[in-house]
Amino acid sequence: MNMNYPKFRKSAELFGVICGGLLISMPAIPQALAQESTPKINPCPRIFYEEPHNNQVVVPQGCPPNALTQRLAAQGLLPVPATPSQEQTNLGVGGETPQPGVRVPGPASGDQTQQPSPGAVSTEQPPLLQPRQTPSATIALANGTVNIKLVNDTATNVTFQVIGDTAPRSLAGKSDVTLQGLKAPVTVTFEREDGGQLIVTPQASSEPGNLNVTFNEATNAAQGRSAMRIEPNGSVFLN
Known part of the structure; x- marks a missing residue:
């Protein structure tokens, strides 16, 4: 019995070390899982x-x-x-x-x-759109400003906005509105409230600094336009 006692004592000590190591490492496991699960x-x-x-x-x-x-x-x-x-x-x-x-x-x-x-x-996003090389119209600005008359020839409302100048506004079908004193360069966006496409026709007025823009219903997406840009030199681009 006395000869087996040292062996029993060493086994007990080894068992205690193993259990202690397990108790020390257990709190670290939930913490690591919590860190990995944080979105x-x-x-x-x-x-x-x-x-x-x-x-x-x-x-x-x-x-x-x-x-x-x-x-x-x-x-x-x-x-x-x-x-x-x-x-x-x-x-x-x-x-x-x-x-x-x-x-x-x-x-x-x-x-x-x-x-x-x-x-x-x-x-994957498509490449950035580039302005059209050939302007859709050219106007003579009046002291760097332009008056834009929007004519809605469609049967539905059209939402338009002068970027950096006005909030989105609604233009009823078969009506018009004139935006006065806009300083070039200026960008106007527009869309049909029913989700359809728009044919946009800009035309210079006989009076300097005035541009008439007419909205008509498009029959296919290729005809649709949603923005107009007027450059300081009077060039008008559609996008």
Whole structure:
């Protein structure tokens, strides 16, 4: 019995060390899991790229540009959208981990491309739109300003806005309104409230500094226009 006692004591001590180590390491496991499960907030949520926000909301600096951000940047109303940060690239649009087949705009050195899977939808943004080379009309400005008469020949309301000058306003069908004393360059956006497309026809008036713009219903999307830009030299571009 006396010879077996040291062996029993050593076994008991070893068992105590093992149990103590387990008790010390156990609190660290839930803490590590809690840290890994904490979600990261993405400043570029997916809703920015879904309708109607895609054509109504300007995304924050650093986010991939949506349709409205691209359109206004191409017109010189916004700075060129910055490259998304590495953290935003890792999160992807909407805050989720990029799925197979999704191409996320990466740093300037190149895009990160993953293998596509059946049914995957690409979130790659199209290149920035460029102003048309040939102006749709040319007017003589009056001391750098222009009066714009909007004529709605459609049967539905048209929402218009002078960017940086007025809030969105509604122009009833078969009516007109005149915007006076707008200083060039000036950008006017417009859309049919029923979601249809607009044919936009700008025409210089016989009086300097006056432009008539007529809205008609378009029969297909290729005819549709949603913005007009008047440059300081009097050139009128449609987009």
